[in-house]
Amino acid sequence: MSVQNLISVIVPCYNAEQFLDKTLESVSKQTYSNWECILVNDGSQDNTQHLAEKWVENDQRFQLINQENQGLSGARNTGLNIAKGTFIYFLDSDDLLDSITLENLHGLATQHCDIVFGLIAITERQNNKIKELMNHQPERLCIHDNKEKHLLNLVINQPLICVACNRLYRKEFLDQHQLQFKSGLLHEDELWFFETLFYAKGIILNNQPTYYYNLGNADSITNNYSLKNLKSYLEIVSIVYNTYYLKATSNKNTIASYISYLQFLTIVNCYQRLEVKDKKEANILIQKTFKTIKLDDFEPTLNQSNNKKFKLFQTYSHLDADALVKLFKYERSKSWIKKLKLKAMLWNKKASSNHF
Numbered sequence: 001m002s003v004q005n006l007i008s009v010i011v012p013c014y015n016a017e018q019f020l021d022k023t024l025e026s027v028s029k030q031t032y033s034n035w036e037c038i039l040v041n042d043g044s045q046d047n048t049q050h051l052a053e054k055w056v057e058n059d060q061r062f063q064l065i066n067q068e069n070q071g072l073s074g075a076r077n078t079g080l081n082i083a084k085g086t087f088i089y090f091l092d093s094d095d096l097l098d099s100i101t102l103e104n105l106h107g108l109a110t111q112h113c114d115i116v117f118g119l120i121a122i123t124e125r126q127n128n129k130i131k132e133l134m135n136h137q138p139e140r141l142c143i144h145d146n147k148e149k150h151l152l153n154l155v156i157n158q159p160l161i162c163v164a165c166n167r168l169y170r171k172e173f174l175d176q177h178q179l180q181f182k183s184g185l186l187h188e189d190e191l192w193f194f195e196t197l198f199y200a201k202g203i204i205l206n207n208q209p210t211y212y213y214n215l216g217n218a219d220s221i222t223n224n225y226s227l228k229n230l231k232s233y234l235e236i237v238s239i240v241y242n243t244y245y246l247k248a249t250s251n252k253n254t255i256a257s258y259i260s261y262l263q264f265l266t267i268v269n270c271y272q273r274l275e276v277k278d279k280k281e282a283n284i285l286i287q288k289t290f291k292t293i294k295l296d297d298f299e300p301t302l303n304q305s306n307n308k309k310f311k312l313f314q315t316y317s318h319l320d321a322d323a324l325v326k327l328f329k330y331e332r333s334k335s336w337i338k339k340l341k342l343k344a345m346l347w348n349k350k351a352s353s354n355h356f
Contacts, residue, residue, distance in 0.1 A: 007102050007168070008085030009037040011093050012075030017047040019094035019126050019214070024055050024062070027091070032102035037062045038079040043069030048093075073181035073188045076164070080180060088169040094126060094214045095165065101210040105168040113143050113202035114173040118166035118210035126214045133209065134161050140207040149254045151197040156261050157303045162193030166211035173200065182239075186232035194240055194258060225273040230282050233266045234289045241293055256295040257302055260310040263290060263317060268328065271321045283321045290317050 009027055013020060027037050039052045041064060055062045065078055076090060087109065091097065098104075105116045120134040137158035138144060144154060154160070164181075173179075177199045181188045197203070237259060245255045266286065274282055298314050300307040309328075316327055 003084055004086065005034055005106065006085040007032070007035045007087045007089055007106065008079070008083035008171070009035055009089045009091055009102075010040065010076060010079030010083065011037060011091045012040050012042055012072055012079070013044060013048050013052060013093045014042045014069070014072075014075070015044045015046045015048060016093035017044075017051055020048060020051050022126055023091065023093055023096060024052075026097040026099075028055075028059060029099050030097065030102045031100050032106055035061060035102055036083070036085060038083060039064045040075040040078045041066045042071070042075040043067065071184060073183045073185060077180045077183070080174070083171060085171055088171050088174060090165045090167070091211075092165055092213075094216075096123075096126060096128060096212040096214070098128070098210050098212070101166075102168075104206055104208065104210050108141070108204050108206055109168060109170070110143070110204070112145075113204045114170045114200040115196060115203045116168040117160070117203060117205040118168070119206055119208060120161070120163070120166050120211045120213050121209040123212045123214055125216060126212075128212050130209065130212075131215075134213075136160060136205040138205060140205045143202045143204050145202045146197070146200055149198065149251045151200060151203060152194070152254050152258045153302055155193075155197060156257065156306060162189050163213075164189045164192050165213075169196070185235065186229050187236065190233070190262070191236045191239060194236075194244075194262075198244065198255075225270060227274070227278050227282060227285075230266070230270050230274065230278075230285065233262075233270050234285060237262045237266060237293070238289060245295070252296075253299050254301045256298050257300045257306075257310060259293065259295065260298070260300070260313055263293070264310065264313055264328070267321055267324050272325060279321070286321050287318070293317070 011023065024037070027035070039055070039062060041049050041052060049064070049066060052064045056064050065082070067075070067078060070078070080088065087106070089102070101118065105118055108116045117136065119136065121130040122132045122134065123129055124131055137160060138154055144151060179195055179199070181192055185191065240255070240259055240262060245252060245259060248255055271279070271282055271286065295314060298311065300310045302310065313328070316324065319327070
């Protein structure tokens with residue numbers, strides 16, 4: 001195993017005995033052989049540790065770390081801290097890789113981009129029978145640079161689902177900017193997505209499925225959102241505002257556009273899915289947070305339709321959440337509808353498999 005061009009595959013595992021063997025089998029069958037697979041057993045109460053130990057015994061490229069439960073963010077960070085690879089790749093313990101995944105993504109990596117985005121296929125249960133593709137809207141197989149924080153605009157104008165898995169991250173880039181997942185936060189991928197795109201010098205997107213994302217019986221998981229979900233999303237809004245917008249010396253309107261986008265998703269994607277009994281308290285939390293957001297002389301930097309939408313949103317962001325829902329119940333573009341639908345499906349999966 002050569003350290004040069006080594007890919008560190010990080011697999012957080014929590015009560016994963018039902019799926020782990022097939023997941024790790026898909027890693028072992030990679031056509032690209034220069035990898036290490038770091039299994040982080042995050043306080044599992046089932047047979048996960050025993051199954052993982054068998055893989056470690058049979059292939060020295062697998063290694064196992066056992067820890068008390070720290071949640072998904074903590075498990076990923078443990079893997080990041082010990083990874084030796086040139087590249088980092090996150091894999092959920094119930095999903096599958098295509099046999100050419102690592103070869104495909106590594107083949108696209110250049111010094112001009114810090115993240116290679118793989119194409120994700122949605123499956124029902126753990127198999128490779130594709131139900132739907134999370135298609136990239138931005139152009140594939142070309143480098144999208146990050147001049148003037150262009151990537152933040154790109155992923156709003158041409159929707160790109162914010163998941164951490166199935167991306168090849170240059171580890172030097174992550175280390176340079178001290179990027180890790182925020183512990184104890186639900187929807188940690190949303191903050192990670194913003195921060196990695198904020199700092200990356202460029203990204204590239206592949207053009208064929210490399211990851212089979214197991215939703216399980218996601219259609220039966222409804223109304224799984226609680227105030228904890230909402231609080232985490234509002235915390236993300238506050239972090240981006242306080243850490244990035246207020247301290248920015250340039251590109252403030254680009255960051256402000258992303259903040260407005262996050263506020264919009266808080267209403268459309270989270271608040272609307274709460275149970276009625278939680279909405280009164282949620283409304284108070286939303287208004288309290290939104291009142292702290294002061295986007296001075298806000299001029300969105302997006303395309304025409306999104307500029308109009310988020311400018312309008314900021315004008316009325318002082319209203320309660322129900323009023324905002326009514327105000328923005330207009331026909332959205334197909335790409336927005338598809339993105340919101342996919343995001344809801346992914347949130348449902350996370351709600352049903354929370355490490356805590």
